[in-house]
Structure formats: structure tokens, C-alpha cells
Amino acid sequence: DGGITQSPKYLFRKEGQNVTLSCEQNLNHDAMYWYRQDPGQGLRLIYYSQIVNDFQKGDIAEGYSVSREKKESFPLTVTSAQKNPTAFYLCASSPQRDGYTFGSGTRLTVV
Amino acid sequence: KQEVTQIPAALSVPEGENLVLNCSFTDSAIYNLQWFRQDPGKGLTSLLLIQSSQREQTSGRLNASLDKSSGRSTLYIAASQPGDSATYLCAVPGGSYIPTFGRGTSLIVHP
Numbered sequence: 591d592g593g594i595t596q597s598p599k600y601l602f603r604k605e606g607q608n609v610t611l612s613c614e615q616n617l618n619h620d621a622m623y624w625y626r627q628d629p630g631q632g633l634r635l636i637y638y639s640q641i642v643n644d645f646q647k648g649d650i651a652e653g654y655s656v657s658r659e660k661k662e663s664f665p666l667t668v669t670s671a672q673k674n675p676t677a678f679y680l681c682a683s684s685p686q687r688d689g690y691t692f693g694s695g696t697r698l699t700v701v
Numbered sequence: 702k703q704e705v706t707q708i709p710a711a712l713s714v715p716e717g718e719n720l721v722l723n724c725s726f727t728d729s730a731i732y733n734l735q736w737f738r739q740d741p742g743k744g745l746t747s748l749l750l751i752q753s754s755q756r757e758q759t760s761g762r763l764n765a766s767l768d769k770s771s772g773r774s775t776l777y778i779a780a781s782q783p784g785d786s787a788t789y790l791c792a793v794p795g796g797s798y799i800p801t802f803g804r805g806t807s808l809i810v811h812p
Binding site for chain 1: 732743792794800802
């Protein structure tokens with residue numbers, strides 16, 4: 591079945607450490623997105639990519655980085671510059687001008 | 702800039718009631734509107750996608766309507782069940798086809 595796979599489901603980061611969240615899709619979608627969700631808040635866009643080898647900053651890109659070397663993959667790195675990284679991270683994809691499909695999320699906790 | 706508002710923010714009802722969740726958006730030039738369900742700690746599951754040329758979509762006990770001219774969509778849930786308890790979000794594509802989400806309606810259906 592086609593879908594989006596996010597891994598790991600849970601991730602723990604030590605202070606000053608970079609961590610990478612994986613997002614893979616087999617839907618042949620052109621566009622991919624990363625969102626952050628905090629308790630009681632809405633979804634906030636971190637980065638998006640509409641085509642391979644191109645990506646754009648969203649509303650809260652500081653402290654994060656991405657790459658889009660393959661159509662299927664859009665990994666998100668949470669760098670040490672992100673001072674409050676504890677959150678639930680969601681990856682999504684879409685074909686051009688059609689609905690969005692989400693992964694099951696990664697919960698990141700700073701220890 | 703597209704803004705999406707969902708009313709009510711929270712709803713608690715006894716099992717069996719018919720429910721209406723509302724979503725309003727400020728820019729009526731949309732390609733489509735999508736309703737999602739999110740269970741605690743989980744990703745978003747797509748419920749219904751309404752294209753701009755459609756007025757409604759149905760799936761089982763769910764019916765979503767779209768009125769572009771007034772900037773409104775309604776999700777109707779018939780004969781609610783405890784398993785319907787979740788947060789319901791609506792999303793509309795904005796510039797560059799980036800989705801804008803409402804803050805969601807948190808629904809509790811008690812036996």
C-alpha cells in the first residue's frame with residue numbers, strides 16, 4: 591500500500607546534539623512538507639519542497655534543515671540551534687493541486 | 702493570506718447525536734478543502750476531500766459540504782459513536798499550494 595513512513599516514532603535528543611527525522615513516501619508525490627505540532631497549538635510549517643533538489647522555508651525554519659535529493663525522501667534535521675525542539679513532528683506529501691497525505695509522526699524529546 | 706477558523710473549538714456530546722463541525726476560510730479562491738481526523742499522539746488521517754467544483758462529499762456517516770462563495774465548509778457526523786472521539790481539522794491550500802489548517806475541533810463522544 592502506498593503511504594508515508596516516518597521514523598523513528600520516538601526520538602530523544604541530548605543538549606547540543608543534531609538529530610535527523612526520516613520521511614519516505616511511495617506515492618509518487620511531487621510536494622513534501624514538514625510540520626511541527628505543540629500541545630494546544632495548530633500545525634506550523636517548517637519547510638516544504640515542491641520538486642527534487644529544491645525546498646523553501648516555512649514559518650518556523652530557524653534551527654532546522656532539510657534536503658530533497660530524491661523524490662521519495664525529505665529528511666528533517668533538528669540542529670543544536672533549535673532551542674526548544676521538544677514537539678511532535680509531522681511529514682506530509684501531495685501531488686500537484688490535490689489532497690495531502692500525512693505520516694504517523696515522530697515525537698522528539700530533549701533529555 | 703488565507704486564514705482558517707474552526708468552530709466550536711471543543712464539543713462533548715452523548716453517543717447517538719448528529720453533529721455539525723464548522724470551518725470558515727477568508728480567501729474563496731481555493732482548489733479544494735480537506736477534512737482530517739487526528740487521534741492523540743497520531744498523524745492526520747484524511748476523511749474527505751472536496752474539490753472546488755463540488756458542493757459535497759460523503760463517506761459512511763460523514764458528509765462534508767463546501768460553499769466557496771461564503772467561505773464555509775461543514776462536516777456532518779451522523780449518529781456519533783465513542784470511536785468518533787478525536788480532533789477534526791480542515792485544511793485549504795494557499796499560495797504555492799501550501800495547506801493552511803484550522804486549529805481543529807476537539808470532539809468527545811461519551812457512552
